[in-house]
Amino acid sequence: MRRMKNLFQIMECPARFKVALATYQFEREVEYWWGIVKPSEGEDPITWDRLKDTMDNQYYPRDVRRMKEREFLSLKQGSLSIMEYATKFNELSRFAPHQVDTEERMIDHFEQGLMGGH
DSSP: OHHHHHHHHHHTOOHHHHHHHHHHTOOHHHHHHHHHHSOOTTSOOOOHHHHHHHHHHHHSOHHHHHHHHHHHHTOOOTTSOHHHHHHHHHHHHTTOGGGSSSHHHHHHHHHHHSTTOO
């Protein structure tokens, strides 16, 4: 999903195509899972945000999501390189979307975790 999100940004993909393109890439157990949960014909189509939420709920139980959110909130650069820190920041930020819901909040949180940040 993260890879698809990045691709959609690069391609400036219209929202109406995101779910179809992402689900086309599903393989193995995720493809089987999608076959069960996807809306039937005539039902309202699923949105990109709803698909991401549904997948998070399926593959990250609530207690794991809370643990990942706490890990994000306490993330500091420490001995990590700036690239390692940025990668970890991006991986964990999706578990605390309210902390990075604007560019300003995301930058502030990123800077707070940098070496020497307060």
